[in-house]
Amino acid sequence: GNDEETCGKVYVGTTKRSVSTRINEHSTDIEKQKITTALSMHCFDLKHTPDLTDVKILEIEKKENKRYTLESLRIQQRSNRAINKKEQKDNINANYILALS
16 A cells, blocks of 8 residues: 555455455455455545555465364454454354364
């Protein structure tokens, strides 16, 4: 984003497709003001532009249920900075055991 709009917030997401494909989708949604994710909603509401060049892969997991659990854990770890929706944070306790199995 631009220097004057550094808000310090982060977005945690998961995808089974390539990271570049998912980043392109986020970019298109933001450009077209499609409110499909917490990221695009944040950008639309606050007129922020995310730095989509500074993306990090936190884990690689092929199993979908584990991937969603890991996503929830990562969101929870960043709960004070994450812009993710509440429902993405709520399933952490129910799914915690799945990540360990």
